[in-house]
Amino acid sequence: MAFFRWANLFIFIFNCFLTATPIFSDSKAIPNFLDLAKEPHVFDWMVDIRRKIHENPEVAYEEFETSKLIREKLDELGIPYKHPVAVTGVIGYIGTGLPPFVALRADMDALLIQEAVEWEHKSKVAGKMHACGHDAHVAMLLGAAKTLKDHEKYFNGTIVLVFQPAEEGARGAKKVLDAGVLENVSAIFGLHLHQKLPLGVVASRPGPLFAGGGLFEAIISGKGGHAACPQQAIDPILAASNVILSLQHIVSRESDPLDPQVLSVATFHGGVALNVIPDSVTIGGTYRVFSRKSSLQMRHRIEQVIISQAAVYRCNATITFFDEEKPFSPPTINDDGLHEYFHSVAKSLLGADKVKDAELVMGSEDFALFQEALPGYFFFLGMEDVSVEHLQAAHSAYYKVNEDVLPYGAALHASLAVNYLAKLSHEVAAVEEKYHDEL
Numbered sequence: 001m002a003f004f005r006w007a008n009l010f011i012f013i014f015n016c017f018l019t020a021t022p023i024f025s026d027s028k029a030i031p032n033f034l035d036l037a038k039e040p041h042v043f044d045w046m047v048d049i050r051r052k053i054h055e056n057p058e059v060a061y062e063e064f065e066t067s068k069l070i071r072e073k074l075d076e077l078g079i080p081y082k083h084p085v086a087v088t089g090v091i092g093y094i095g096t097g098l099p100p101f102v103a104l105r106a107d108m109d110a111l112l113i114q115e116a117v118e119w120e121h122k123s124k125v126a127g128k129m130h131a132c133g134h135d136a137h138v139a140m141l142l143g144a145a146k147t148l149k150d151h152e153k154y155f156n157g158t159i160v161l162v163f164q165p166a167e168e169g170a171r172g173a174k175k176v177l178d179a180g181v182l183e184n185v186s187a188i189f190g191l192h193l194h195q196k197l198p199l200g201v202v203a204s205r206p207g208p209l210f211a212g213g214g215l216f217e218a219i220i221s222g223k224g225g226h227a228a229c230p231q232q233a234i235d236p237i238l239a240a241s242n243v244i245l246s247l248q249h250i251v252s253r254e255s256d257p258l259d260p261q262v263l264s265v266a267t268f269h270g271g272v273a274l275n276v277i278p279d280s281v282t283i284g285g286t287y288r289v290f291s292r293k294s295s296l297q298m299r300h301r302i303e304q305v306i307i308s309q310a311a312v313y314r315c316n317a318t319i320t321f322f323d324e325e326k327p328f329s330p331p332t333i334n335d336d337g338l339h340e341y342f343h344s345v346a347k348s349l350l351g352a353d354k355v356k357d358a359e360l361v362m363g364s365e366d367f368a369l370f371q372e373a374l375p376g377y378f379f380f381l382g383m384e385d386v387s388v389e390h391l392q393a394a395h396s397a398y399y400k401v402n403e404d405v406l407p408y409g410a411a412l413h414a415s416l417a418v419n420y421l422a423k424l425s426h427e428v429a430a431v432e433e434k435y436h437d438e439l
């Protein structure tokens with residue numbers, strides 16, 4: 001008898017350490033959201049949502065059915081929301097409806113790719129595919145919503161669910177911000193699936209994570225003529241060729257090697273006949289940098305080099321950076337304080353060995369726009385299980401999601417939000433106590 005009591009007590013203490021350890025709250029113990037999200041009624045529900053969205057991929061600002069499905073699920077859970085926000089976006093609210101506010105973000109859009117994976121839930125729309133895992137991102141945020149709604153009494157404040165359209169190059173985040181729905185929000189968290197990290201491993205870093213990127217296009221004009229008599233023409237092909245070579249020296253000779261930058265010329269259009277020098281050539285490309293300052297410097301030099309180098313060959317040049325249609329997308333910069341916070345929550349949820357440092361990524365992520373407006377934190381969530389298969393990178397027609405990852409994403413969202421609210425009320429209480437003592 002006594003033995004059993006001791007054993008039970010031991011198991012109880014052991015469980016407390018393993019699972020329900022409150023990190024910042026000393027009021028109510030915060031539940032283990034990973035155990036909750038692995039329960040079949042949550043896991044199967046997420047899998048079903050993810051597969052439905054996968055079968056019907058919708059690209060930027062056309063996520064009408066995806067948005068409708070999200071609203072149906074929120075209705076089912078009794079979670080109020082705002083819609084439409086940013087065309088197809090949905091903003092859900094869990095908690096008291098009062099401050100403090102903490103936001104969780106999932107992107108909703110698919111890509112113009114023909115799915116090459118043969119499986120039961122293959123995309124039913126020709127030429128469109130969820131090849132970046134945004135279908136799973138939505139399912140994981142809904143999974144978080146489901147467990148959070150069941151545990152509303154564990155937090156004071158409001159968790160704002162951001163279902164955002166148009167992440168893939170169409171600045172959905174900007175439209176969400178412009179709608180004002182993130183006013184008064186203290187922090188925002190977002191994640192992206194990663195096919196090269198093991199299942200349940202997370203990775204990120206303080207400061208820059210994804211690069212910022214901009215596009216440019218230049219028209220280099222000369223004077224067309226017979227290719228047999230170049231002395232009567234002004235050759236824009238030769239001018240453009242030298243412009244491209246000179247552009248390559250901006251990164252190699254001018255930028256700081258410890259501040260990674262890329263400049264790629266990706267298009268070259270000019271001429272139609274093999275014996276005619278054309279009037280003009282159009283070239284274009286992209287640059288990637290890790291700060292707004294580097295972006296300004298890069299733009300300045302791209303413009304200067306193109307105009308000056310074209311002039312060497314008697315050509316004129318005009319340049320556009322698409323500031324209206326496709327403006328510079330800033331780098332994704334993680335808040336240092338939130339990095340510390342993320343580490344403590346993720347280690348407590350997953351184990352210290354599951355929390356890694358990420359490398360810089362030269363791609364872009366429009367979560368950066370949120371981070372320009374409020375403190376934000378973005379991280380990768382691994383889903384690779386080498387005992388099953390090696391997964392293809394995002395934007396591949398062979399991209400697959402290991403659905404076993406869904407509870408991890410849901411649990412990270414939920415834990416980050418609830419612990420953050422607990423941390424905020426703890427800080428407020430500490431300040432009030434201090435004030436009280438001073439009185």
Ligand SMILES: *[C@@H]1O[C@H](CO)[C@@H](O)[C@H](O)[C@H]1NC(C)=O
Binds near residue numbers: 155
């Ligand atoms: C929420 O606030 C109320 C009133 O201040 C307090 O009684 C309660 O313990 C708080 N709950 C949590 C989970 O912190």
Ligand SMILES: *[C@@H]1O[C@H](CO)[C@@H](O)[C@H](O)[C@H]1NC(C)=O
Binds near residue numbers: 180182184
């Ligand atoms: C933000 O807070 C201010 C001041 O309390 C309030 O006037 C405003 O309506 C709030 N905005 C939102 C979107 O809740």
Ligand SMILES: *[C@@H]1O[C@H](CO)[C@@H](O)[C@H](O)[C@H]1NC(C)=O
Binds near residue numbers: 221222234315316
């Ligand atoms: C370049 O622009 C100048 C000034 O407008 C013009 O005089 C000249 O003809 C142009 N040259 C070419 C090759 O287009």
Ligand SMILES: [Zn+2]
Binds near residue numbers: 131132168394395
């Ligand atoms: Zn993508």
Ligand SMILES: [Zn+2]
Binds near residue numbers: 133134167192394
């Ligand atoms: Zn993506």
